[in-house]
Amino acid sequence: MVEEPTRNGLLYNRFDDGVMVTSVDWLLNWARESSIWPVTFGIACCAIEMMATGASRFDIDRFGAGAFRPTPRQADLMIVAGTVTYKMASRIRRLYNQMPDPKYVMAMGACTIGGGPYARHGYHVVKGVEMVVPVDVYVPGCPPRPEALLEGLMRLQDRIRMQTIARRGPAPEKTDI
Amino acid sequence: MSTRRTLQSAPDLLADLDAEAMDQGKLQTEEMLINMGPQHPSTHGVLRLVLRTDGEMVLETTPHIGYLHRCAEKIGESVAPYQYVPYTDRLDYLSAMNNNHAWSLTIEKLCGIQVPERASTIRIIMAELNRIASHLVSLGTYGLDMGAFTPFLYTFREREYILDLFEAVCGARLTYSYITPGGVTDDLTEDFVDRCRAFLDYFVPKPAEYNQLLSYNHIFIERTAGVGVISPRDAIAWGLTGTCLRATGVKWDLRKCLAYDIYDRFEFEVPVGLPEGGVMPVPPGMPPVVVPAGVVVGDSWTRYALRIVEMYWSAHIVRQALDRLPAGEYRAKVPRTLKLPEAEIYFEAENPRGQLGFYVVGNGTSIPSRVKVRGPCFNNLSIVSHVCRDCLLADIPAIVGSIDIVLGEVDR
Amino acid sequence: MSVEEIGSVLSERFGDAIIEFVAAGLHPHAVVAAGRWHEVATFLRDDPRMGFNMLRSVSGVDRQAQNELEAVYDLIAMAPPEGSREGFWAARHALAVKVRTERANPHIPSVADVWPTADWHEREAYDLLGIVFDGHPDPVEDEAGRHPRRILCPDDWQGHALRKDYVFPEAYGGIPGRSEIDASKPVK
Numbered sequence: 001m002v003e004e005p006t007r008n009g010l011l012y013n014r015f016d017d018g019v020m021v022t023s024v025d026w027l028l029n030w031a032r033e034s035s036i037w038p039v040t041f042g043i044a045c046c047a048i049e050m051m052a053t054g055a056s057r058f059d060i061d062r063f064g065a066g067a068f069r070p071t072p073r074q075a076d077l078m079i080v081a082g083t084v085t086y087k088m089a090s091r092i093r094r095l096y097n098q099m100p101d102p103k104y105v106m107a108m109g110a111c112t113i114g115g116g117p118y119a120r121h122g123y124h125v126v127k128g129v130e131m132v133v134p135v136d137v138y139v140p141g142c143p144p145r146p147e148a149l150l151e152g153l154m155r156l157q158d159r160i161r162m163q164t165i166a167r168r169g170p171a172p173e174k175t176d177i
Numbered sequence: 178m179s180t181r182r183t184l185q186s187a188p189d190l191l192a193d194l195d196a197e198a199m200d201q202g203k204l205q206t207e208e209m210l211i212n213m214g215p216q217h218p219s220t221h222g223v224l225r226l227v228l229r230t231d232g233e234m235v236l237e238t239t240p241h242i243g244y245l246h247r248c249a250e251k252i253g254e255s256v257a258p259y260q261y262v263p264y265t266d267r268l269d270y271l272s273a274m275n276n277n278h279a280w281s282l283t284i285e286k287l288c289g290i291q292v293p294e295r296a297s298t299i300r301i302i303m304a305e306l307n308r309i310a311s312h313l314v315s316l317g318t319y320g321l322d323m324g325a326f327t328p329f330l331y332t333f334r335e336r337e338y339i340l341d342l343f344e345a346v347c348g349a350r351l352t353y354s355y356i357t358p359g360g361v362t363d364d365l366t367e368d369f370v371d372r373c374r375a376f377l378d379y380f381v382p383k384p385a386e387y388n389q390l391l392s393y394n395h396i397f398i399e400r401t402a403g404v405g406v407i408s409p410r411d412a413i414a415w416g417l418t419g420t421c422l423r424a425t426g427v428k429w430d431l432r433k434c435l436a437y438d439i440y441d442r443f444e445f446e447v448p449v450g451l452p453e454g455g456v457m458p459v460p461p462g463m464p465p466v467v468v469p470a471g472v473v474v475g476d477s478w479t480r481y482a483l484r485i486v487e488m489y490w491s492a493h494i495v496r497q498a499l500d501r502l503p504a505g506e507y508r509a510k511v512p513r514t515l516k517l518p519e520a521e522i523y524f525e526a527e528n529p530r531g532q533l534g535f536y537v538v539g540n541g542t543s544i545p546s547r548v549k550v551r552g553p554c555f556n557n558l559s560i561v562s563h564v565c566r567d568c569l570l571a572d573i574p575a576i577v578g579s580i581d582i583v584l585g586e587v588d589r
Numbered sequence: 590m591s592v593e594e595i596g597s598v599l600s601e602r603f604g605d606a607i608i609e610f611v612a613a614g615l616h617p618h619a620v621v622a623a624g625r626w627h628e629v630a631t632f633l634r635d636d637p638r639m640g641f642n643m644l645r646s647v648s649g650v651d652r653q654a655q656n657e658l659e660a661v662y663d664l665i666a667m668a669p670p671e672g673s674r675e676g677f678w679a680a681r682h683a684l685a686v687k688v689r690t691e692r693a694n695p696h697i698p699s700v701a702d703v704w705p706t707a708d709w710h711e712r713e714a715y716d717l718l719g720i721v722f723d724g725h726p727d728p729v730e731d732e733a734g735r736h737p738r739r740i741l742c743p744d745d746w747q748g749h750a751l752r753k754d755y756v757f758p759e760a761y762g763g764i765p766g767r768s769e770i771d772a773s774k775p776v777k
Contacts, residue, residue: 040218044245044585045270047222048314048351052340055333070218086761087743088223088244091215117263121255122248123750123757123766124742131764143351243741250717251750286615413642413667416706429667429678447677522615523663523685525645536648536661549648551663559709588741 025164032076032102033157034064039075041095043082046109049143050081058146063153072098077156078133079149083111083118084126096133104159106152107135110142117142208236211570215244219322219574222584226561226577230570238565238573240558242587249589253537253548258284258358258515261548266352268550269586271314272529274307274343277356279526282437283535284358287522288515295505296360297439302373302498303343303355305491309380310339311529312484312491315581319481320391322578323400328391335383338376345369358515360508370499377492384485385464392482393469401478402471405564405576409475415563416556419531420483421580424450425475431527442501443494448486450479457486460493477579484581487529514543521547530554530581552586590638590682592617598638603629618661618685626688627698627724633664633686634703640666640681644700647710649718651692653753658695658720662686662707690720699725699737712740719749 042050053060060066069075072095084092096105107129110116115127126132136159139152214225223244229237252264258280265280266273278300285292292300317332340350345366347355355362391397407417409425422429430447432440446458452474457466466486472478517539525534531553538547557580565576590598596610599619606629609620621629633641641664650659666681688697699722701708711722716739725737729744739746748755758766 039216041216043223044247045267045351048270051314051318052333052337052350055337056330057334057337072216082223083245083247085244085246086764087246088215089764090762091244095216117267118247118252121252123251123755124246124248126764127767145350243739243743246741248750254751414705416644416704427667427678428670428676433677434680520615523646532645534646534663536646536663538650547648547650549646549661551646551648555709556706559706563705 028165029161029163032163033160035067036063036065036077036104036153036156036160037067037069037075038065038077038079039072039095039099040068040070041072041078041080043080043084043088044111046081046111046143049146050079050108050149053146053149058150060150060153063150063157065153072096073100075099076102077104077106079106079108080112080129080133080135081108083109083116083122084129084132085124086126087124089126089132092129092132102163104136104156105129105133106137106139106156108139108141108149108152109144110140113138113140213573220577221318221582224558224577224582224584224587226565226573228565228570228573233570235565235568235570235573238562240561242558242584245584245588247585247589249550250548253545253550255544257543258517258545262357263352263354266354267585268552268589269311269528269530269533269554269583270351271583272307272311273351273353274303274356275311275526275528276533277354278304278438279524279528279533280535281356281358282526283522283524283537284515284517286524287517287520287537287539288358290359290509290511292360292509293506294439295503296507296509298498298502299361299365299507300356301438301440301443302495302502303346303353303361305494305498306339306342306373308491308529309488310336312488313339315484315529316387316391316481319578319581320397322574323391323397325391325394325397328387331383331386331390335380338379342369342373342376345372359511360506362508364507370502373495373499377496381463381489381492384488387485388464388466392466392478392485398469398471398478400571401476401481401575401579402469403473403476404568404572405477405579406473407475407560407564411560411563412475415560417531417560418553418556419528420480420487421531421557421560423447424479424483426450431525431532435525437524437526443497445490445494448483448490450474450483457482459486459489463489477575480579480581516541516543517545525551528553530583530586531557533586550586550589552589554580554582554584554586555589558582558587592682592684595639595682595684599629602632616685617683618687620687620689623688623690623697626686627700627703629686630662630700630703633684640668641684643667644704644706644710647707647714649714649720649751651718651752652689653692656692657689658692658718659687659689660697660714660720662688662700695720696723697721698723701726709740712737715739715749716741716746717749717751719752 107113112129118125119127137152137156139148141148209230211228214220215223225241227239228235265276268276313332313336317329320328347353407425409427412422412425426449428449448457451468453468453470453472455468459465519541521538523536525532534551536549537545540546592612596612599607606622606625611618633639643665645663648661652659663685665683668679668681670676690697714720715737721736727738728735729738760766
């Protein structure tokens with residue numbers, strides 16, 4: 001139901017395997033992982049722990065991720081913090097679509113992973129946000145502690161570090177970009 | 178041939194722009210429908226407000242809710258009362274102890290369970306500490322709505338110390354499930370009383386800092402004084418409770434008027450909205466809160482300031498409770514499978530945001546046949562369509578933030 | 590006034606419209622006929638002996654065994670201070686009112702003009718139980734007739750969730766109703 005994100009930007013998938021791109025990779029990935037800007041998207045209780053992570057004791061800003069953007073058009077990361085309901089699902093999809101590439105989604109809390117405590121009797125609850133948007137990192141907990149959220153952020157940073165601009169698969173079709 | 182009309186080629190367009198009419202302000206402007214939310218930094222959750230505006234003036238506001246409808250009442254009909262306690266945590270997730278307290282009292286009254294005094298005292302300590310924590314979040318996020326980032330960091334710093342205390346007794350920072358029908362799940366730790374007293378000594382000077390930063394800030398007063406005034410008659414007619422009701426001058430607090438648990442054994446005052454120059458009553462030894470010029474009874478500043486004074490009084494109650502904490506059981510002997518009688522009950526408790534009510538219908542089995550959750554924020558929010566009319570666009574976050582809603586309780 | 594006195598005043602004034610009055614127990618209530626509920630509500634609010642100025646909550650209840658739907662209105666009379674201690678308002682009395690209607694075609698007159706609180710509460714009772722409140726200030730016209738607008742579930746939601754015979758949706762808006770793990774287990 002959910003399609004994979006595209007990687008047809010200016011740099012990706014342009015270079016053959018033979019070209020050495022490691023330093024450029026390292027630089028780009030370091031820049032991206034050190035400034036992941038989340039979109040302010042708290043839905044329910046997990047949002048309070050997300051706010052606590054942004055506050056002074058846990059301070060997500062030391063990871064570079066403290067600049068929460070109210071608009072998805074300027075954000076890299078959507079932390080889905082809270083239960084996703086059917087009424088809200090289309091809005092989450094729309095916000096995801098409005099985010100520019102490269103974008104990441106973190107499913108925070110048990111409700112976004114598989115419905116959480118509402119999985120059995122919740123008629124209005126989507127059993128996991130992966131039915132709506134593709135998820136990169138899952139952070140379990142109900143709600144996850146701020147330390148768990150920071151761990152999820154660091155896992156995401158690991159994923160970003162693995163990215164490369166060298167071509168990994170077959171050459172893509174020519175696009176207008 | 179181009180059909181694009183320009184000002185030179187279409188003299189009738191010029192006729193519409195009557196310069197005189199523009200000077201006299203009679204020019205018809207388009208009304209605009211602006212959508213605020215459900216994702217918005219100032220709506221305190223997934224609330225959607227559709228505003229009909231004429232320039233900067235908001236003519237009409239229509240709230241749309243249900244984006245966090247998590248079927249709490251259907252779940253109440255499917256699980257036993259003990260199992261329902263974690264779901265009550267997640268109603269108003271900022272005051273989870275208070276929600277647990279209200280639910281436990283409802284079930285205890287329905288089933289006739291007597292709770293030992295130590296358990297009741299521990300419950301009151303937790304409920305009042307959670308009231309302080311909840312008001313801290315409310316103040317911090319209200320400052321954030323108004324554009325002030327620093328008070329948010331200050332209030333969350335204090336709140337972290339309260340969460341440390343809660344974590345020591347039950348292991349959780351936000352959704353405690355600590356107060357259950359019969360008592361509390363576990364006793365206090367040995368050092369809890371000392372840590373709590375140390376926290377209160379640390380905390381009491383802090384609201385004065387918030388007053389310096391935010392409450393008496395000239396810009397803050399300009400933005401909140403006289404904005405969103407609610408009259409006492411409207412407040413009662415629309416079912417407002419809690420701070421929103423007291424800000425209009427109605428001195429009504431369930432802990433005093435229909436005292437439940439052992440609140441009648443504690444000395445505390447309940448602040449209400451006062452006109453400018455009024456001095457809000459605070460416990461002895463704490464700095465007073467004076468109402469500045471421009472403030473009207475029932476406006477947003479009053480709702481904000483009442484929360485600061487309520488924090489003082491909650492600290493006062495916790496001190497009394499710590500002093501009179503008796504030894505004894507922390508839990509009554511309650512059967513593991515609690516059979517509810519064939520009766521019903523409606524019970525309300527005073528939460529930080531208003532009166533949380535539970536209507537439970539028992540049918541002789543262990544699972545209720547109907548659980549209705551009366552969330553205070555549901556009623557408090559309904560007045561937004563009545564109050565947010567003919568105000569400026571910038572007043573909307575000021576009013577909605579001062580009503581202090583948590584969508585978990587609105588949508589359940 | 591005690592609850593019994595309220596009961597006798599109501600019975601005297603409205604006779605048959607008060608089908609039943611239960612004064613004892615944890616939840617004293619009056620059962621009022623749906624046809625005259627609006628009249629009784631106005632009396633409860635305006636009469637100086639009653640003075641029920643705050644409607645605390647409206648709960649819809651599905652009485653499947655009796656084939657009825659019921660709306661329970663919890664009321665409280667709050668009186669301003671007149672020489673009472675420290676200026677607190679007093680709780681004069683509290684009462685619940687139950688209005689019952691048939692399950693197949695449920696209609697109850699709306700009291701949103703008596704207590705504005707009822708506006709949203711009645712929308713919720715319609716949304717979750719299907720009770721149609723006639724005269725509601727925010728109606729919607731569709732193939733189910735004229736009914737209050739839904740408030741919690743989306744506007745095109747099928748069914749009323751708190752009914753005992755409600756079947757959970759298989760999917761909504763293209764999103765499946767159950768995760769793959771649960772698909773093997775039946776949902777009650």
